[in-house]
Amino acid sequence: MALIVQKYGGTSVGSIERIRNVAERVAKFKALGHQVVAVVSAMSGETNRLIDLAKQIQKEPDPRELDVLLSTGEQVTIALLAMALKDLGLRAKSYTGGQVRILTDDAHTKARILAIDEENLRRDLDSGHVVVVAGFQGVDAAGNITTLGRGGSDTTGVALAAALKADECQIYTDVDGVYTTDPRIVPEARRLKTITFEEMLEMASLGSKVLQIRSVEFAGKYKVKLRVLSSFEDEGEGTLITFEEENMEQPVISGIAFNRDEAKLTIVGVPDRPGIAAHILGPIAEANIDVDMIVQNVGVDGTTDFSFTVHRNELKKAMDVLSMVKTAIGARDVLGDDKIAKVSIVGVGMRTHAGIASKMFKALADENINIQMISTSEIKISVVVDDKYMELAVRALHQAFGLDQPASA
């Protein structure tokens, strides 16, 4: 007998029929003798409907009241799922975040979980109930309703799994796991049976949006066994997210991530002296612009070029800031380019394997793809290339690292 936390997202509970399907899946796990906690999101579309109501009243809705409003979305789903479970003859009981007592800080609309009182849930589980918990919500110490922000239901699932010391936290979504890359770009993309937390973090932040990033961090911190599964398929083991030590024989590269969300800025002919990077990025930070990749070339003839990427929406704002910086530091020019794409290879195996970077660069060179920026971390290498080569680059790298081949045991 295992204790399993299952999290179902908005599309998985998006209609009465789908809520019934979820109830049937839960019933199967109960029939196998497991204890089940089901964490659910609002029915798809509901959160947007509520936000729209709020915005008709206040352009910037009051955060405390917005949380009161939005938390009703999950409350509807828990009641309906509990009814569907009872309709199948199971014992079931719903809990709002406040009823569990998922204690959070008071940062309305983006609260963080501080503690979970698992006592009532445990008692219900031990007496044979399926426990249905509203994701995405909690209460602060003063009893105000809080929400964890978009995608927060994943975090609720993982946090409950940690508090209950569950054997597994299953995240049901509309894909059947984590893939080596996006199958829409590379038809040969394979589902990964396992991926490490570190890789998952890199994949998620790089654009393979399967799991909310905070939930992955949370799972890593509390060593929760996390599995991504499809709620629309009856079979399939999904992708298990593991700790590195559990899985010594990692493939070198697990996946290829990519995005077109960024724009590149280059400030040319910067006097090459200490503190120059701070002079450039200080005003950018003051303007609340997030920076992703940062590259500074080696200086020749006393000057250097300095490049970084920002979100595409903020290119114009960043250009305005840099044109002031240019004058102040005596640089030659400022260039902006939003026709770029970032492509990354991710894998914990690269820590122990040499030659990964050169293999990556050769694969791109073989396709005549010019690399504009390079950035590396322990378990990933990212390059910026011309926007129009993105799909080609992803396919080339997917093949070069053998990701289309079945993993050898």
Added chain:
Amino acid sequence: MALIVQKYGGTSVGSIERIRNVAERVAKFKALGHQVVAVVSAMSGETNRLIDLAKQIQKEPDPRELDVLLSTGEQVTIALLAMALKDLGLRAKSYTGGQVRILTDDAHTKARILAIDEENLRRDLDSGHVVVVAGFQGVDAAGNITTLGRGGSDTTGVALAAALKADECQIYTDVDGVYTTDPRIVPEARRLKTITFEEMLEMASLGSKVLQIRSVEFAGKYKVKLRVLSSFEDEGEGTLITFEEENMEQPVISGIAFNRDEAKLTIVGVPDRPGIAAHILGPIAEANIDVDMIVQNVGVDGTTDFSFTVHRNELKKAMDVLSMVKTAIGARDVLGDDKIAKVSIVGVGMRTHAGIASKMFKALADENINIQMISTSEIKISVVVDDKYMELAVRALHQAFGLDQPASA
């Protein structure tokens, strides 16, 4: 400075525009220096939408989970109204039933209020907030969400007014007060400036549906000053519901109530001996059929006729029961009639005025309306007449008792 509890029903908060109107009305009271607690229902149509969702899953929805589901309706409204108040520059804070702590028993879908913790509300009021409370809902001692049943928001308003010792509880609805009778039947019907609690109870239970009956009982018990007003008119003082001792010069008759909800059963030729009424009504009670009026004629030649009324929907069931009873007690026949109407005159003044009944009967006789049954209480006289004479009877009585004349001061 007064403390006023204002209750707004579903149609009063039925759209974003109407919620804004409510906020503006509350703002006016604040501007006059009053403290305001606003109790709100779910937006009109929302409760039915939620019940419909539930019934798609369970034909008889689980009561605990139905309460979790339905309570979201008011929760949406409190958040939106609090936002609308803030948008007008007021301080405002919303409370669910559980957050106030409106403690109820655990009778899901028809819970009764046991206690209200008014401490937090009082603190917010004293610091200048408008307090917005979800009607219709509470929590039981174990923290389960409960609802008070349809119309329960009126009860929430009155209960909060009692707990906070408010100066007045204003019930805003889509009519501008309590009328001497239904203006659709008698165009001359007048709005009553005052009505006593006892009369209100008789009027409400007899079909003039303005206030939920339990809220009136509650107001009477805790001496809450209750006023019915229109939320769609800016002026108007509505109808104040008073205690009899406050208003010694009551008119003899305050209003005419009526309904077509009942059917009449008569068991003919019943042996006239002690205990016969119990023999007839015992099996009816066992079949869970509610009985309203009961009339037993004086017996002649050793037998009597026994009549009573039930809800129209239960006529067939009651006939089936009586046909068995007939044989058992040796009665002659059982007659059923659902073409009846009940018309009542209500007024605390009749306690001290003789001749009211005969005046009523004469007014009906003048219109050739035959009276089939008569039933009296301290402050009302009800008659059963042929269905088709109902409107005529109401108009005749309205005129006979001078209700179309302005009340003399």
